[in-house]
Amino acid sequence: MAGYKPVAIQTYPVLGEKITQDTLYWNNYKTPVQIKEFGAVSKVDFSPQPPYNYAVTASSRIHIYGRYSQEPIKTFSRFKDTAYCATFRQDGRLLVAGSEDGGVQLFDITGRAPLRQFEGHTKAVHTVDFTADKYHVVSGADDYTVKLWDIPNSKEILTFREHSDYVRCGCASKLNPDLFVTGSYDHTLKMFDARTNKSVISVEHGQPVESVLLFPSGGLLVSAGGRYVKIWDILKGGQLLVSLKNHHKTVTCLYLSSSGQRLLSGSLDRKVKIYSTTSYKVVHSFDYAASILSLALAHDDETIVVGMTNGILSVKHRKSEAKKDSLPRRRRPAYRTFIKGKNYMRQRDDILINRPSKKHLELYDRDLKNFRVSKALDRVLEPTCTIKTPEITVSIIKELNRRGVLANALAGRDEKEISRVLNFLIRNLSQPRFAPVLINAAEIIIDIYLPVIGQSPVVDKKFLLLQGLVEKEIDYQRELLETLGMMDMLFATMTRKESTSVLQHASDGFLENKKVES
């Protein structure tokens, strides 16, 4: 008995946005929790140590939140003026913050009053950070200076006066205790070395720098300013690697995901974009309700915290892993059944005969094999099939048409069934990949049901809908034809001007047509 050949299902490229690993990963967060702060949230920083609390700087207060609580577990409010840039030390026990009045204050996270106060800046201090050895603090201020402070005896060690405008962002190297980078509104980024008393690298960003970030390895530097995010190679002495322009307003904050594979940038255009650090392409983006000022990710990307200009803090937690293994798995054949006889060495005169592998047929294929055409069509017209995999339905219709039994399959249906077929047509007729097959089917349906038309208002309505759709599609195609004419003109001027090499280069069929026409 000759084997039955299953219907070939044509596959089509999926339209629309591709679902990548990244989309799945970054969409796997719960709906955000929103916390109202007292003013614009200028900085969010996660403690590097468990339980990964985070400090939120807004207006003149610093709140420390726990992981799941929406109430601050601690508040530092002893600021005379707006506080800036509350940052945890690497061990998560100390917190340093700048202030509008030029002070830098160091807090123990269990205490309330500042442990140390570093006085020396004359204007607002917008950026502070701990160096890698934990005993020094770097601060940058609106008086154009960058200062290095010693924590134990709360003294100023060094002052760098190389910037010529406000210093608004900075970042200390995680590896070398002497290196740190600052970005300023004079459009430059400078890397300072505490051993040399001056900057070792200076690069020109081109816009006022709003945020800087060093990769954990210390080899790459990321800066944000204006609408650009730029990546610099430090080891090559500050060479520009990539310039990214994916926001349409100023980029205000940068963050690196915990794996180091993804870079996040938040902007005043209310978006957070996520870049791959290998290709530097946008792999995902988030929308928020207001302009974003600060952004931070928890350990293992468990939480995304975004602070906005309207004082709202948006906290997104990752969904917990779904428990999959709840159903007991069906018992499979043991491993040895599969390897049985596989290690048999073939003797000289043996002829190897493979056991014919059993072919698994789809349900509609089984019906087709047994010539139950109506049944096969019914199967593929089930809503689960028509919505999820319309290409299977279309392939079966095509196959039926090829066999010349489409009319039989479509005939003899009641009101409910015929309206199901018509629904499918209405849904898919306008798709160019299905159109030829479905137009044919529609004509057959009309031919079959013409005598009994007008008996069911439901079916009449469907026909009316179909007619409306076809009319629209025809209008659309007419417009397209006109546009094609325009493009022909355009291409014609092109071919006249250019040499024929271009024509040969473009192997598309339409160009040959054009040549014939012209």
Next chain:
Amino acid sequence: MAAGGGGVADPLSPAGVPCAFSPLNQAYFALASADGQLRVWETANNRLHQEYVPSAHLSGTCTCLAWAPARLQAKESPQRKKRKSEAIGTSNQIDLLALGTAVGSILLYSTVKGELHSKLISGGHENKVNCIQWHQDNGCLYSCSDDKHIVEWNTQTCKVKCKWKGDNSSVSSLCISPDGKMLLSAGRTIKLWVLETKEIYRHFTGHATPVSSLLFTTVRPPSESQPFDGVTGLYFLSGAVHDRLLNVWQVRSENKEKNAVMSFTVTDEPVYIDLTLSENKEEPVKLAVVCKDAQVHLFEHILNGYCKKPLTSNCTIQIVTPGKGKKSTPKPIPILAAGFCSDKMSLLLVYGSWFQPTIERVALSSKEPHMCLVRDISNCWAPKVETAITKVRTPVMNCEAKVLVPGVPGHHAAIKPAPPQTEEGESKRKLGENEISIEERLGALDIDTKKEKDDLPQTNSFPVLLTQGLESNDFEMLNKVLQTRNLNLIKRTVLRMPLHAVIPLLQELTKRLQGHPNSALLMVQWLKCVLTVHASYLSTLPDLVPQLGTLYQLMESRVKTFQKLSHLHGKLILLITQVTASEKSKGMTCPEQKAKLVYEEESSEEESDDEIEKDSDVSDLFPVT
């Protein structure tokens, strides 16, 4: 009642616009808008009463304003009650309005004359005026500024009476005690001054941020056991920038307590505050706080010393737009100010935009904890220009010069030269303020209805949105632009868009052309427009074929089915016409058959009393039988 007269608008926030109700019965509402114009509205009928543009309105915008107390006009009567009744009688002539500007000058504007009364400049402030307060009795004016000083003015002579340093930083707010002997000033900390000696009487801790509003709340009546010394039992209220707490402080002669006795919490930064004074001990103080997030919070509290926990509001009021359709959610309408009416049982709410606010009286009921008023303000957006009653003062200028005013496009109130103010106008004013004929009013109304639009004015430009959307690949933004049906708009957008955005737009269109014909039809319009407008640019592109190749192929594959589809369409049309025709004929035949049936029934079975009549009918119909 508005004891402080208002002027409590937040000087630092962009949302707070300096505005105030006129004292006593709140007949007028003055608002100094961001474009430097002063407008006075009638609260009773929500009409623009006067409009005034200071000559330096762009350089020195108005930062604060205060109505002169009504007593100034009725000086001769010393007794309080009589004074009050007289003031109500003459309330149409509430006159002077003090305006502080960003450059440090103070203007006195007379609403009766409709022009500038005088200017207070010499020896005054060098920086932005933050707050102005009138003294109730002696006609003095107090002002504070960013230059750290407080100035006492004599309004008759327009001279400085006294000037002293009020704080180490800028002084942001002032308030005069009800008996007129004390002055409160606030930067971050709050100071209480004795007005006679200009000495500090008391310090208070104040707020972390600049204080934006100060109001004296209550005086315990002097008929208590001890005689009233002007200080004991005095409470005042303060609100600050970026602060969601309003603090209440108590002034005591014996105790030098520096901290707040209690506080009220609100949901956002306060923008406008009003309160009613309680006249006896049992009556609670009523407080209305307008917040930045478009909510009004109402508090009722009997002030009685220290209270540990912050109080939350008894009632909140919100005003929202009606959602159109199912999808659009109602949006909150910003509220500019709220003032208690004289009966203390209703509230005047001013909401909408600052160039066309709506003033409404809302009755208060103490039972409901939340009131949400649905108001459609979309038809109020068209700016009203009632030239008949406005007194527009424009600076002297060349008639060919074009003045650009910030605000809504198409708002030309200031561009029109002032209507000639002749003696006729003067006489009219003497007759009464609002004397315009019905005809004129109707005329004004007609103009307004023509200008009305259903939607909010479109302020964001399409080409900018389009390029931004293409750059950041923002789906919603692109949808907003690309799904327009207006052909003219499409054409203009394509004309104005930058050249570098053309190719990205074509790529975006390629993506969108593959969808349902409904939406794709719109995309074709865009494509056609791009091709016609930028044809020359496109033809110069060296890589035109690879750029547009996919698009071309896509379109071509789609139009392949054109013939078949037309064929199908023909069949469908025939089918549909048949169906409709059969339905029509059905409809036609039905009544006929029915009539027949009825007729037969009647003729065969009617055996009742009116046989004869029926018979006669039948015979009429069938004369043969």
